[in-house]
Each structure stands twice: as C-alpha cells, then as structure tokens.
Amino acid sequence: MSQCLPPSAIDIEGFDQLFAESSRIGATPAGGLHRLAASREDGQVRDLLSQWLEAHDLDVRVDPAGNLFGLATFDPAAPYILCGSHLDSQPTAGRFDGAYGVIAGAVAVARVSRLHRQAGVAPRFNLALVDWTNEEGARFQPSLIGSSYFIGELDAAQAHAATDAKGVTLGQALGEIGYLGAARVELPVAGYAEVHVEQGTGLSERAAAIGVVRSTWAAIKLSLRFNGVQAHTGPTPMAARIDALWAAARCIDATRRLSDEFGSALHSSVGKLDIYPNSPNVVPSRVTCFVELRSARPALLEEACARLHSELDAVASATGCGYQVLSEQVRAPAHLEPALGDAVQAICHELALPCVDSVTVSGHDAISMSRKYPSVLVFIPSEGGIAHNEGELTQERDLHNGLHVLTEFLYRASIGRLAL
Amino acid sequence: MSQCLPPSAIDIEGFDQLFAESSRIGATPAGGLHRLAASREDGQVRDLLSQWLEAHDLDVRVDPAGNLFGLATFDPAAPYILCGSHLDSQPTAGRFDGAYGVIAGAVAVARVSRLHRQAGVAPRFNLALVDWTNEEGARFQPSLIGSSYFIGELDAAQAHAATDAKGVTLGQALGEIGYLGAARVELPVAGYAEVHVEQGTGLSERAAAIGVVRSTWAAIKLSLRFNGVQAHTGPTPMAARIDALWAAARCIDATRRLSDEFGSALHSSVGKLDIYPNSPNVVPSRVTCFVELRSARPALLEEACARLHSELDAVASATGCGYQVLSEQVRAPAHLEPALGDAVQAICHELALPCVDSVTVSGHDAISMSRKYPSVLVFIPSEGGIAHNEGELTQERDLHNGLHVLTEFLYRASIGRLAL
Structure with missing residues (x-):
C-alpha cells in the first residue's frame, strides 16, 4: 500500500489551468512557444506566475539576475528545499521545455505548503519555487545565467553585461520587464529538485514513466x-x-x-x-x-x-x-546526488510508476545547482525525443505523473524523511 | 594647346571642403566610413549636400526611392545631362567609394552652371546631380535600388519593401530621415556620367590617371x-x-x-x-x-x-x-556608350592625363543607367586596389584629376559638343 499523498484533483486542475495559460504567452501558430529570455512575453508570463504565487500565499522575490522565487517560509531559521526550472524558450520552440518544471514546481510547492499550514506544524525545511533566468542561452549567451549566478559562478555584473544581437544587455532587458531585483535573495538551500521533459527517447524505448537522471554527458x-x-x-x-x-x-x-x-x-x-x-x-x-x-x-x-x-x-x-x-x-560529467535519486525511485515504486535511471546530454539548471547543493533531476517522456522544435510534445498523463512524484518528493524532503 | 576649361582654384577648394565635411559624417576611428543607406548618418550627409546644392542655385528634388537630385534647369524643354553616384557606404568601409562621385559631380555641375549663367545663354542641355539610394546593398538588398527605380526596373513598392536585419523597411527608414519623396522626378535624360574610384590596381599598374570603363564583367x-x-x-x-x-x-x-x-x-x-x-x-x-x-x-x-x-x-x-x-x-556584361568614352579619352589627351580603357568587375549606378541612357563611367586610381575596407585610399591629385575631367565632360556635353 502506497504511503504517498493521494493525487489531488484540485491541484491537477490548477496545474492544467496554469500550464495552459502560461503556454498562451508567446504561443506560435504551429502550437509551439517563442518566449525569449527577458522579452516582453517573458515579462508577461513572469507576471502571471507572480500573481499565481501570491494568490497561493507564496512570498515573491526577484534577485539581480532576474531569478523569480516563490517562498514558503515556515521557520525563518530553517533551510529551503528549492525546486524549479525556466520559463524562457528557444526561438519557435516547444511548450514543455522548462515551463513544465516551473508550473509543476509552483503547484507542488503550493500543495505541500497548504498541507503544512493546515497541519499547523512547521516542517523541518522551508520550500521555494524558482524560475531561473535565461536557461536557454538563445537570446543571451552563455546559457544557464540565472542558476550560475545563484551558485556564485557568475556575478551580477557579468550577468547584466550579456548582450543580444540588437545590442540590448540582459540588465537593460530585465529592467524593462520589471524583473531586475535589487539584492541577492539569500536562501540557505538544503536541496534542489527539478522535473523536465527528457528531450530524448530513452524513457519511451524502455516503457518508463519517470527517469531519474544519475549523470550527464x-x-x-x-x-x-x-x-x-x-x-x-x-x-x-x-x-x-x-x-x-x-x-x-x-x-x-x-x-x-x-x-x-x-x-x-x-x-x-x-x-x-x-x-x-x-x-x-x-x-x-x-x-x-x-x-x-x-x-x-x-x-x-x-x-x-x-x-x-x-x-x-x-x-x-x-x-x-x-x-x-x-x-x-x-x-565535466556531473553525477547527481544518489540518495535523492534513490528517493525518487522509491516514490515511483510506491506509486507503481515504471522508473529507470537516465542520463542527460543537455545542460539543465539542476546540473548547475548540483555543483553546490544536493540535487535531483527527474525526466518525463518526450514524444519522439523532439526538442527545441514547435513539435515538442509530452502527454498529459506523463505531465501529471511528474507533478505527483515532485509533490511527494517535496513533501518527504520538507518533513525530513530524506537525508538532507 | 588644350581647349579645356582651366582648373578653377575656387572649385577645387570647394570640392576639398565639401568632401572633407561629408567624410566626417559616419567617420570611423580608423579613418574609414560607416554610413549605411537611409541611416541617421545618411540623413545628415544628405542634409549637408542639399544645403550645398541650394547654396549653389541648384534645385533640390527627392523621389520616392529617396534619390536626391540637384537640378540646373536652363531651358525647361531641354533634356538633362545627369551625373552622380551614391553617398551610402558598406559597414566600416572607405571614404571614397560613391561619395567621391557625388561630391565631384556636385562641384562640377555647380561650376558649369555658373559658367552658363554668367554667359547668359541657355546651353543645349540642362544639368543635374544625383545621389542614388542604397547602391551598396549592405543594409537593404538588392543593391542599386535607387538607380534601378529610376530606370523603371524596380517600382516604388518594391523599393520601399526592402527590409534590413532589424525588420525596418527602406520606406520607413527614408521617411525617418526625411528623404521619402512623394512623386517621381520626371527628368528627360540625354546622358549619364559617373566618376568613381577603381577598386582595383589596373590604373596604377599601367601608370594611368584616368580609366574609361568600356565594359563590365x-x-x-x-x-x-x-x-x-x-x-x-x-x-x-x-x-x-x-x-x-x-x-x-x-x-x-x-x-x-x-x-x-x-x-x-x-x-x-x-x-x-x-x-x-x-x-x-x-x-x-x-x-x-x-x-x-x-x-x-x-x-x-x-x-x-x-x-x-x-x-x-x-x-x-x-x-x-x-x-x-x-x-x-x-x-550580362554591359558595354558603355563608346562615343562618350571616346570623348573622355579626348579630354584626357588634351589635359595630358594618361588614360586607359578599363573594365569594371563590380556593379555601379552607371551600369544600371547604361541600360536605358548613353552612359559613361570614369575611374580614378585606388591605392593597392583596397575596397570595402577602411584602408581605401585615393590621392588628392587623382581626386582633382577626376573632377577636372568630369567638369570638362559636362561642359562639352551641355553645349552639345558630344553626340547625345
């Protein structure tokens, strides 16, 4: 018998709505997404996310790299379990890459926070959602600017100086959309979790619903x-x-x-x-x-x-x-925290979701984060492995599976059931 | 003994001043020129030219392709001898390509017009100077838009629709700098003359001061x-x-x-x-x-x-x-009007300027014009053949030789001494 939280209809519905609404911002006629980092559309989807986070009692913060946080602070002295991904896209790309992880993360953090608040007991760890700036590296190079800033591998001046093909700097562009934070968001981080579409065919070839990324190319x-x-x-x-x-x-x-x-x-x-x-x-x-x-x-x-x-x-x-x-x-090839990957595997086992070990060829914010914090990266299937293309597709069932696994992971992590 | 007009100190000085002043608009630190078609700098140099033309009693007109004319009309019923070139440049290019032919043309037209006005007798042909829009084809494709419009190979809508890398159309850009004329400038043209730097080493290898372009690649x-x-x-x-x-x-x-x-x-x-x-x-x-x-x-x-x-x-x-x-x-290879080339050769002979037949590899407004009107293209030497580069250089002596030949050509053409 599963010890996991049961699926929550209200949260699944909340996810579906928020994901659909966010997908409309920068939507392309062919059903894809064109939402370059710090563009007007990126500003609009950040506004949507900020309003959603506030409406769900999460405390919105923005740092100088434009990273957008939603904090659930139960005990100001406790560290945070952070989860997220990125809302920016490649040009004429898909709806799932990055956006899925942010929306699923927001819904998961909101549900787990609600449970703790209803229980009236502060859990061992606080929770936070994050939308990292310019993961894609399409409009501004390098990629992964937001998460690299957060872990201290890039400073604010370097992040702001990145310049697009028209000569606009990331600092200017963030200012224009209203997401240039004044000060670093000081978060003691106990661990980081990210769900993302696989962008390959490894899961579907092995009939798996979930992939636990153990290492990178x-x-x-x-x-x-x-x-x-x-x-x-x-x-x-x-x-x-x-x-x-x-x-x-x-x-x-x-x-x-x-x-x-x-x-x-x-x-x-x-x-x-x-x-x-x-x-x-x-x-x-x-x-x-x-x-x-x-x-x-x-x-x-x-x-x-x-x-x-x-x-x-x-x-x-x-x-x-x-x-x-x-x-x-x-x-260098990165190896993600084995204990956190094992925890995801255990959750999948309890939820009867076929789960396999996976490897990522592409970079992700979770890989940046893993260089400083215990991190886990969870894949859900991509139809045909199509990525950075408007034809990118993940089935709704898979989206909901990933949300369920992430929610359970954050719940267990927050109450101290995982080794963090 | 030469039958030519003697060199005129006041016109040489006028040329030197106007050329130096125009070269400062869009000047690069390395001594070159960066003055893309219909850019702010192109607008500024057009303003300078317009003011100079008006100050020299030439009637300024602009057509829908942005071509800028300076007319000396002695007899409204007579056709025009037109001369000119282009004030736009390639990115980080040289000061001489195009600009020389416009400035020399303006000074030559002004001098010959002055002579006719002083003589009080209307010559057989009117005179006009023209600055053709977007010869270079750098910011907007295709090249030679202004002269192609003038000869009817491109219509105004096609010219206006040409779009730069930032999505700005030539029509918009001309409007922004104030050089989008309302109506075609209806000029009956008897012949066209252009002086231009050679952009090759053919003249210097043969120790020639002047090249008469007979054909094109x-x-x-x-x-x-x-x-x-x-x-x-x-x-x-x-x-x-x-x-x-x-x-x-x-x-x-x-x-x-x-x-x-x-x-x-x-x-x-x-x-x-x-x-x-x-x-x-x-x-x-x-x-x-x-x-x-x-x-x-x-x-x-x-x-x-x-x-x-x-x-x-x-x-x-x-x-x-x-x-x-x-x-x-x-x-196709073009062949310029032999009689006009012969006339330039005769002038050079009288002026004791070593003159050779030449061929042009690159396109020029004179080549467009030659498809509709009797046209002549005159080259002066380029040091080392350097072109489309800030290091482009032509010696002052050669600039003045070209001005002298063009002035004499326009004088003879205007009084009907050439077969036009």
Missing part, C-alpha cells in the same frame, strides 16, 4: 573567432582574399565530420555564427563560430577536441585566416 | 535557402539531424573551390548568411546564402553556375537538406 563549448580582411567581393583577386566566412564554413564542416569519425558517442554542432559585416558584396572580416562537442566519455571528448584543433590549424593555413579561442567552457 | 547573384529541421544540439542523435547550417557551410566551400577550378577568370563569394534561429544549442532550420559569381566570360560563368548546382545537389544529398533558389539575378 561532458561538454566542451567553444567560441572561435576567425579573422579575415574586409574586401570587395567583386574586383578583389581571389588570391588576395582572406575570407573569414570561408574559414568558418570549413570549421562547421570539420566539426560535423568529427562525429562521423567518433561515431554516436560524440555529438557535435555549430548552431550560431556572428558574421561581420554580413553584406552580400563584402568579404567577411570577422566570424565567430559557436561550437559544441558532447560525449559521455571525457577522454573521447578530449581526443575529439584535439582533433578539431588540428583541423582548425589546417583551415587557418588553407584560408589564411587566423583564429582565436574567445571562450572555452568545459563541463 | 558578367555576374550571377543567387540567394539560396537551405531547409533543415530545428532540433536540440545536445540529445538529438547525429543521424537524426537535418542541419541547414552544415549544408550552407558546404555551399560556401563549394563556391570558393569553384574559383580554384576556373582560375582567376572567375570570382566567387558568399558574403552574407541569414541563419534561423541562430542559437548556440539549436540545429539551424533555415539558412539563406548570398552567392556571387562574376566573370568577364558569360560562357564560363554559365559553366561555373551549372557546376555549383551539381555541387549543391551533392550537398543536399549528403546533408538531407533541401534547397531552393529564392532569387537569381543574372547581369
């Missing part, structure tokens, strides 16, 4: 600048051209061919270029290439990266373009 | 759209990706390699890409590639273009990305 993110010489594409003799876009094109091809060589153990991509001057009849003088290499195996990743650098040397010599590494982020 | 300008599928660069298996940027990269490389194969008779380039969504962790779904192929030999150009298409088919099959040709502009 490693990643190397490079931004490379190729330096050419601006010239007229007409009269300038071909031999005299030093074409930064040609060099970048060969870098893109070399990056792609790496994964042919290293097989499916390596994912490689260039998703973004910044080109200057980007005029049809000017040989480009500066091109920045955003390269990603990902693998579960750090040694393979290192080998692939070395191989890329030797390809880049060949590109430089063939094109005459020098290149420089503007930034290099190395993300 | 042919060109094919393609915009190609590659269609991929938006996906997450992390978890999406490599085999499942349809990456439009990878396809574009291979197109850029194939375009470049064409000129290795066809030798120096072919110039080929990709100077601009539009990438969507251009986010570091999203596989791009749509990339538009702006390809240019240029050659003096149409047959070779056709062969190169066919070869490019077969390469594109191979790219499509290797990457899984379909592609479509969004637009294809074919510019």
